[in-house]
Amino acid sequence: MEISTPNNVILHKYTLADFRACVIDRLRLDGNFVEPYKLNDFKPAYGLLFEEYIAGYDYFGWGDIDVIFGRVDHFLKDLLGKWEVLSFSEFLPSNHFLLLRNTHRNRSLFQQIENYRTLLQSPDHQAMDDVAFSSVLMSQPNVWFEELHSTPHIHWRTWLDGTFNFPTRWTWNNGQLTNNLDIGYEFLYFHFMVWKGGYRDYYLPSPNWEGLPASALIVDPAATAFTLSPDGLKTKAGDKLRPLLKAGLDASPVYSLRRRLRIKRIGLGL
Template sequence: MEKYRHVMNSTIALLSPYFGSFPFWMPAFLLSCRDNPGIDWHIFSDNRQPAEKPDNVYFHQMTLEQFKGLVSVRLKVIPPISSSNLIKICDFRPAFGIIFAEYLGQYRFWGHCDIDVVWGNIFSFVTPAILDSFDIITSRYKLLSGSFTLYRNTPQINSLYSSIFGFNRLVTHAHHYNVDEKHMSRLLKALNSSNRIKQSLYFLGRAKCSGNPRVYWERILTTSGGYQRNSSAADWQMKWEDGRVYGYYGEEFMYLHFHKLKKIMKSIDFSYADNPGRFLLAADGLKQGKWQ
């Protein structure tokens, strides 16, 4: 049971299948996970587990073919995923509660996340009151985020994905349809709409799933693509310090998502074992250095 000792102690499980070589910024990702007790990360990958990692990050050896086989068994569909279209995995994220059910144990919430992020203090933003009051929690305003969305770990919430209009068609076509963000958001807006005509148009005679999930999408909790694009390559730097993260204006975020900037970032100058108390995310990479 040592492998799962955090399952009984943690509130949230964040799930991320990742196939192919880990990115160079992995030490920064792992350091930022470490400082979030009460949250476990489960990474399913064909990579070897890093030599140094925090106790709340679990690496599960899994090939892409094994992942596809698991999806086929759990969802009864054939996933059209290959090494050339790994982004297609994202379309299956709303069903992770079913796909990875055996790993979720007694977690109150499970979620999906990206790894091109540095985490801040998650529970400063996702408070106990929010966890008690909502079934789905995300980091974007009125739109689910692929980089961080939580689902209450109950049969009703875990099966919501099956009410997405045309779900099986969307996930069995090789094209990436952004199911986790766009289509799941459309479903939730239809379920929570007071307009019966809008609901009828969405469900088109299909049985409406029971209950209206309570969704927390009231705040932007991370750096958007626009935020990153508006930064100057000359002076852009975001910061991680003592388990918290800050944007280039000094504002605190729940996490820094650098999906637009990773194309120009080239290196990291520290390892997990170095255990820095702070580091910068700068235009040329992640580094320990002087604060501006």
């Protein structure tokens, strides 16, 4: 099936068998045991494993597929070129979207993880991308770790205004990503893992997409705007872009009476 992509997106066909062979060839590890979820442990090594694909680019990185991006260039134009690592989570690498300057040193940073070969060789998931790689990255010079509030409903992480009230609807409009709570702000990206359903002990309870028909989770690829909510995805008419503050980079909203009333109106509770 032919997939239409923007001009700045290149798709490479790559199978799990290809990945296993690459692990054997470049890391000198037995890659035959690697299953899909184990790929998370290999993320820190992606720069080396996929070296030929990122040649010529200033930065490389990785991300998840349960992400809706906003205006990435608008957010990053003043950050790229200044930092070796860009993480959009304050306490851990934002592995749903993480960037590293494309240097041999950064492509090899994973080798600083203690016992990295043993951890990678284990067939079990070791959370290398989150736990083990975190201390390595944060100990490097010239790294940027800031909370840009991409992943709501985590039970230990407050939202943009310092509360545990979270948006219930997000809107992508011609690239600009907003929600129904943080009026006047746009976001770099939205990680909608909580709405996919399934048990996650670090998420607060929320309505989700379990039980919805597949048709509720599809939008026209040519749509200029759509919304995401616990009810699914819905196409809508696009509007002109508005001048908005950048969430996490510009001043955070004040938890005022007006904001309390908005929270109550959209059904989040006080």
